[in-house]
Amino acid sequence: MLAVGVLAGLSVLSLLTYGYLSWDSLGLGPGVTEATRTGLGEELGAGAPSAQPHIIFILADDQGFRDVGYHGSEIRTPTLDKLAAEGVKLENYYVQPMCTPSRSQFITGKYQIHTGLQHSIIRPTQPNCLPLDNVTLPQKLKEVGYSTHMVGKWHLGFYRRECMPTQRGFDTFFGSLLGSGDYYTHFKCDSPGICGYDLYENDNAAWDHDNGIYSTQMYTQKVQQILASHNPSKPIFLYIAYQAVHSPLQAPGKYFEHYRSINNINRRRYAAMLACLDEAINNVTLALKKYGYYDNSIIIYSSDNGGQPMAGGSNWPLRGSKGTYWEGGIRAVGFVHSPLLKNKGSVCKELVHITDWFPTLITLAEGQIDEDIQLDGYDIWETISEGRRSPRVDILHNIDPIYTKAKNGSWAAGYGIWNTAIQSAIRVNHWKLLTGNPGYSDWVPPQAFSNAGPNRWHNERVSWTAGKTVWLFNITADPYERVDLSAKYPDVVKQLLRRLSQFNKTAVPVRYPPKDPRSNPKLNGGVWGPWFKEDEKKKKSDKSKGANKQKKNKNKKKAN
Numbered sequence: 001m002l003a004v005g006v007l008a009g010l011s012v013l014s015l016l017t018y019g020y021l022s023w024d025s026l027g028l029g030p031g032v033t034e035a036t037r038t039g040l041g042e043e044l045g046a047g048a049p050s051a052q053p054h055i056i057f058i059l060a061d062d063q064g065f066r067d068v069g070y071h072g073s074e075i076r077t078p079t080l081d082k083l084a085a086e087g088v089k090l091e092n093y094y095v096q097p098m099c100t101p102s103r104s105q106f107i108t109g110k111y112q113i114h115t116g117l118q119h120s121i122i123r124p125t126q127p128n129c130l131p132l133d134n135v136t137l138p139q140k141l142k143e144v145g146y147s148t149h150m151v152g153k154w155h156l157g158f159y160r161r162e163c164m165p166t167q168r169g170f171d172t173f174f175g176s177l178l179g180s181g182d183y184y185t186h187f188k189c190d191s192p193g194i195c196g197y198d199l200y201e202n203d204n205a206a207w208d209h210d211n212g213i214y215s216t217q218m219y220t221q222k223v224q225q226i227l228a229s230h231n232p233s234k235p236i237f238l239y240i241a242y243q244a245v246h247s248p249l250q251a252p253g254k255y256f257e258h259y260r261s262i263n264n265i266n267r268r269r270y271a272a273m274l275a276c277l278d279e280a281i282n283n284v285t286l287a288l289k290k291y292g293y294y295d296n297s298i299i300i301y302s303s304d305n306g307g308q309p310m311a312g313g314s315n316w317p318l319r320g321s322k323g324t325y326w327e328g329g330i331r332a333v334g335f336v337h338s339p340l341l342k343n344k345g346s347v348c349k350e351l352v353h354i355t356d357w358f359p360t361l362i363t364l365a366e367g368q369i370d371e372d373i374q375l376d377g378y379d380i381w382e383t384i385s386e387g388r389r390s391p392r393v394d395i396l397h398n399i400d401p402i403y404t405k406a407k408n409g410s411w412a413a414g415y416g417i418w419n420t421a422i423q424s425a426i427r428v429n430h431w432k433l434l435t436g437n438p439g440y441s442d443w444v445p446p447q448a449f450s451n452a453g454p455n456r457w458h459n460e461r462v463s464w465t466a467g468k469t470v471w472l473f474n475i476t477a478d479p480y481e482r483v484d485l486s487a488k489y490p491d492v493v494k495q496l497l498r499r500l501s502q503f504n505k506t507a508v509p510v511r512y513p514p515k516d517p518r519s520n521p522k523l524n525g526g527v528w529g530p531w532f533k534e535d536e537k538k539k540k541s542d543k544s545k546g547a548n549k550q551k552k553n554k555n556k557k558k559a560n
Contacts (some may be wrong), residue, residue, distance in 0.1 A: 129157020
């Protein structure tokens with residue numbers, strides 16, 4: 001493309017055990033012979049090892065783009081660095097800017113505009129969840145014999161029992177339903193007086209597990225239990241959605257040891273949380289090896305969105321942060337680690353999006369994707385494993401019709417094709433277009449986390465006096481979004497606006513209901529959990545039907 005050549009000069013440095021049956025309890029320690037293991041397999045009725053790979057998807061929460069050792073962070077992440085170095089680093093990998101959207105797109109393979117979750121997140125008090133007519137990844141994997149387990153943060157709605165993880169394809173669930181909460185007590189207040197307990201085992205509050213254990217460590221112990229009790233000759237899907245490093249910023253004291261020199265208290269706490277998370281992932285990896293899963297496993301690591309600088313996260317040198325459509329909000333840390341990869345130790349710079357995991361993993365699991373499921377994701381396994389070109393050429397980052405409208409936006413500014421007051425963002429090949437209000441747009445360098453007084457951070461702030469509502473960037477040449485090309489290439493702007501318009505024609509209505517007072521945990525035994533009763537609704541409708549019948553009968557008598 002001509003623009004790539006023109007902008008090549010702009011390019012800067014590239015972006016860079018608890019009581020379950022275990023092999024040990026059966027006398028199978030590290031020194032076990034293969035014959036003994038085989039004999040046990042026969043005793044348990046295990047057949048030949050499955051050709052279907054074990055799938056372990058690890059989702060970190062609010063990890064910034066810079067916050068991994070191999071992106072130059074001062075925070076040590078030796079486990080992540082090693083796994084990524086021995087696998088494939090995804091260096092053109094995109095997610096959504098917030099929790100619910102990324103999780104919904106991962107589990108359905110669909111853009112937000114196709115599930116109705118295109119605005120914000122699902123709030124604890126909202127009668128809302130991932131629409132029940134959407135087939136989920138664990139449901140598809142169960143169809144082909146996988147055991148499916150989820151540990152960690154759900155955040156896809158729970159107002160009725162049908163929305164719970166165990167009703168959406170997971171054999172077991174251990175974790176939280178909400179978007180955040182205390183790491184030790186597992187309590188969450190949505191507003192003053194609206195507080196409750198949020199730790200679940202399957203469909204019930206897990207009071208028995210409330211032992212004051214830090215959630216990162218507790219979730220890891222649960223993963224170890226699952227792996228110890230499952231037969232590794234049968235395929236398993238493990239979705240591990242850690243709470244870390246989302247606020248509140250809490251970590252066990254020992255993890256602060258290497259970070260006392262960080263003056264900024266939020267950054268120091270965040271560093272300790274990330275150090276604990278890195279250790280947890282090492283323990284998960286060791287468990288995969290110990291219990292016989294590793295050689296036939298695929299480990300995928302991803303953050304759900306960009307970091308939040310006010311809560312210690314860093315996306316430098318990218319622009320923006322969590323909750324925005326600038327690169328700092330949507331470009332994520334991600335890698336694949338697996339003995340099954342063909343090109344180990346490589347870097348993938350092809351376009352990859354979180355929706356791509358749905359078709360990729362179903363295909364790897366030898367599953368079938370129904371023709372009537374309109375997916376937005378692509379099978380990108382050959383892109384990752386063999387270094388082939390990505391089938392993906394564009395990403396709809398989102399269209400949010402109810403987000404605060406940009407004051408200066410108009411149809412005229414969008415050449416009569418698009419109302420630029422609407423918040424939207426799209427990527428097509430090298431080009432990225434944003435309209436409306438894309439969110440907090442500063443670059444936050446590492447110096448911003450120092451208490452040494454005001455410095456370069458102030459030089460990185462952006463003035464909004466121009467009242468812009470359209471931006472165009474060549475992300476390949478300008479990954480840090482410093483040179484807006486919308487005035488220079490109006491034809492490219494029009495092409496991308498038309499593509500936005502085409503996507504918008506396929507959008508379903510936004511699901512964002514007002515809060516329901518029945519959601520208050522005080523009405524549910526002090527626990528956040530399903531409050532919507534289908535029976536009540538049915539009784540009411542039956543009552544109204546009965547009343548209507550009586551009225552009709554009375555009217556008939558009068559007529560006679």
